[in-house]
Amino acid sequence: MILEAVPLRIKPGQSQAFEAAFREAQSIISAMPGYRSHELQRCLEREGEYLLLVRWDSVAAHEDGFRRSPQYQQWRELLHHFYDPFPTVLHYEQVEGGGAS
Amino acid sequence: MILEAVPLRIKPGQSQAFEAAFREAQSIISAMPGYRSHELQRCLEREGEYLLLVRWDSVAAHEDGFRRSPQYQQWRELLHHFYDPFPTVLHYEQVEGGGAS
Numbered sequence: 001m002i003l004e005a006v007p008l009r010i011k012p013g014q015s016q017a018f019e020a021a022f023r024e025a026q027s028i029i030s031a032m033p034g035y036r037s038h039e040l041q042r043c044l045e046r047e048g049e050y051l052l053l054v055r056w057d058s059v060a061a062h063e064d065g066f067r068r069s070p071q072y073q074q075w076r077e078l079l080h081h082f083y084d085p086f087p088t089v090l091h092y093e094q095v096e097g098g099g100a101s
Numbered sequence: 102m103i104l105e106a107v108p109l110r111i112k113p114g115q116s117q118a119f120e121a122a123f124r125e126a127q128s129i130i131s132a133m134p135g136y137r138s139h140e141l142q143r144c145l146e147r148e149g150e151y152l153l154l155v156r157w158d159s160v161a162a163h164e165d166g167f168r169r170s171p172q173y174q175q176w177r178e179l180l181h182h183f184y185d186p187f188p189t190v191l192h193y194e195q196v197e198g199g200g201a202s
Binding site for chain 2: 002003005019022023026030037038039040041042043044045046049050051053059090091092093094095097098099100
């Protein structure tokens with residue numbers, strides 16, 4: 001399993017509309033092959049900033065599966081116009097033995 | 102519950118030593134009041150970069166509890182010398198309805 005992490009900055013005054021659009025858009029990723037889970041986290045210190053975390057089976061499930069799917073166009077139309085600047089997407093793997101709950 | 106997210110950049114050539122030190126240090130946070138879980142994630146695209154995610158009952162559990170504890174000094178001694186630059190710590194709360202698995 002890998003983690004996709006995306007720090008998002010939303011255009012001023014559009015946070016509420018973004019959250020509503022995200023609630024609609026999330027059904028798109030949730031239905032993709034290789035999707036595991038996601039969470040949209042709102043920053044407490046910085047108005048209009050979020051952290052999107054999505055867990056996938058592999059980087060390929062995200063980049064080749066989701067990003068090249070017709071559904072990605074729908075996701076893009078719903079969400080991308082809220083972002084300024086356009087975010088940098090990074091992938092992570094958990095460090096062995098580097099976690100607990 | 103809140104999420105603490107910390108993007109880390111480790112000094113060149115010290116990633117392996119950092120991971121070993123983290124495996125030791127993690128028992129410190131795991132034992133703090135208000136701690137829920139943590140994960141250390143290694144970036145796949147950028148050598149030497151990590152994302153540390155820690156879940157706490159509240160921001161106060163992290164900032165007033167952990168950061169002002171004697172144990173924090175031990176954490177600092179084990180880990181802070183690996184960071185360059187010193188990281189920005191942000192806190193997040195999950196957007197209502199903004200998550201699934």
